Amino acid sequence: MATSGKTVSGQNISPALLTTIAERYDPEYYTALIWPEGDRSQKNLGYVRKLKTEESDGQVKLHAIIEPHLGFIEANLAGRTLEVLKDFAKTGRPYLYGVHATDSPGITGVSHLQFSLAPRRRGIDQELDGRIPTFSTRLDQLTHHHTTKDSPMNLEDILNGFTFSAAPNSKLAERSTSLPGTALMSSIWQASPLLARMTLRFMTDPSAPTQDPIKPGLRTGRTQQGRFVVRAMPSSQSHQFHDFDSSAVFTRHELATLFGGLTPEQARELVETITLPMFADDVLRIGFHGQFAADSTDPVTYPNGEDVAAGWQALAKQHDPDGLRVLRDPVSFDPAGLGDYSALDSMVYRLLEALPAQWRQDPRMQVLVGGELLALHKQAYLAPGQVRSKEQQLKIADLPVNTHQHMPGNLLAVTFLSNLQVLTLELGHYLASGDLNDDNTWGVRYWRPQTYALGAPEAYAAFDAITLPITTEE
Structure with a gap:
């Protein structure tokens, strides 16, 4: 989703910012939605389920598991731009507020978006979390347009693509x-x-x-003195x-x-x-x-x-x-x-x-x-x-x-x-x-x-x- 360092416009993304975002992100507290080109007047394209960071070559990379809607999968827009509120809910700490899906990202170090198959996505889930939802949790998620780990489906997808x-x-x-x-x-x-x-x-x-x-009636005949004419009369x-x-x-x-x-x-x-x-x-x-x-x-x-x-x-x-x-x-x-x-x-x-x-x-x-x-x-x-045949x-x-x-x-x-x-x-x-x-x-x-x-x-x-x-x- 992002890599620490300079953005396209020259601004700096600190490793601590990405680490804090990943540690604090909880969709039960506040769910970050994905917006096409950052336009919140349009229908969102999905939501962020999990975040984690990893360090590579001296930089911190932010990774996410997202739950895309079918329209997002079909469009497969490349690149992301993060919406980060530095003082979210007056806590004094940053939080991931939203994600922009765009073909022209404003930050460097992002990868092209490719959607994995359900079994592989489920494996990554277990790596990050390892917990299996209870029936009551699954019921609540299902009826509030969220996807469960054991079923790559949500009701909003059905609603949008019905x-x-x-x-x-x-x-x-x-x-x-x-x-x-x-x-x-x-x-x-x-x-x-x-x-x-x-x-x-x-x-x-x-x-x-x-x-x-x-x-119905006869439509064909002849007369010696002229044409045989019958009105259609629909x-x-x-x-x-x-x-x-x-x-x-x-x-x-x-x-x-x-x-x-x-x-x-x-x-x-x-x-x-x-x-x-x-x-x-x-x-x-x-x-x-x-x-x-x-x-x-x-x-x-x-x-x-x-x-x-x-x-x-x-x-x-x-x-x-x-x-x-x-x-x-x-x-x-x-x-x-x-x-x-x-x-x-x-x-x-x-x-x-x-x-x-x-x-x-x-x-x-x-x-x-x-x-x-x-x-x-x-x-x-x-x-x-008595049994009767088709005839x-x-x-x-x-x-x-x-x-x-x-x-x-x-x-x-x-x-x-x-x-x-x-x-x-x-x-x-x-x-x-x-x-x-x-x-x-x-x-x-x-x-x-x-x-x-x-x-x-x-x-x-x-x-x-x-x-x-x-x-x-x-």
Whole structure:
């Protein structure tokens, strides 16, 4: 860090000064931070963990173990300049107040900065100190952005470098690298197999209408007197975006348990593995359960996000005020024959009849069925223990079946999965991580403007209310 003798400007650094600094330095008393070019208005690059001196060729050299942030490692600036307060805290003695990272050091006898590997750094630690931190010490260091000897990682590194990446070779990955604010949403989309089959649309203008699928029908022919012309007639819809605020917060104890012994890269991967499925589940939960958008949501009264936004079924009802496709009359389902319907096949055929003729034979059509309905159907029509191969997967009314734990238990609808859409604004995404509520917690918060949509509302048919038989425990 420094060598006793003359500086570039001709000032003198005494051996006693460097020796005193090294002997007195204690990061628990005051931690010297590393500042880019000495500019304290910028974000610091790390901190000084240990100091020691050694004598060589009649000069005293000051050495330090530093804990750099990832940005410092990437920049790898050469040379240091020390900030020494000669009367620190009115003690009358000097103390290391800060370190400047610079390409043009003002002192001589400094070495080029090279970062060692973690095992070697740990060995130097033990040489200087030799103590192994207790669990409580490690917990305190970890949650206050300090690095422990047995784990070359700190939370501030995760906070500064927290990124999500879409799967390679995917259209979402290509888009996420070219448009700011889309990588995280793309990653969430791929965290759920069902969600990944639906449509995610990025928009630049919240007031611009979307141009959705062209109406199906014959487009090719001829006439003797002129040209065979068929209008494309794409449907145009306007959408209202709402603020979506997702978060996953961890306690200090949970952080120490999760991140103990991990590298920064492993810790980020773990956070991604935990948070992405959480956020993806919420996209589906609200999409299937959502009814309206309240100014302030109430998760106690509406545990499935019914008041976060209008989901797909609610939107289908809005587009079908006469109840032609979303059938408003309540019906009952009972495999024992005591209800309006005893088989899901007949119910799905009824929904297909409710669709406009051009959509009924669309090969993309699939069944969305809630878990309770599907369980009753399986109990009645599948032999216990029956195993189906991939070629013999369950079908209802000869259509593929999709279910999910976040669908309403009595949901029954027909549509194609890409018709279920989530719209978001490209430039409106904000990711925050750190101490979101208090010093005892750390987490990830993801804010974005978002809404749900149906690409072709007339291609969605469903029962609005299905009553299931009441089961009693013996």
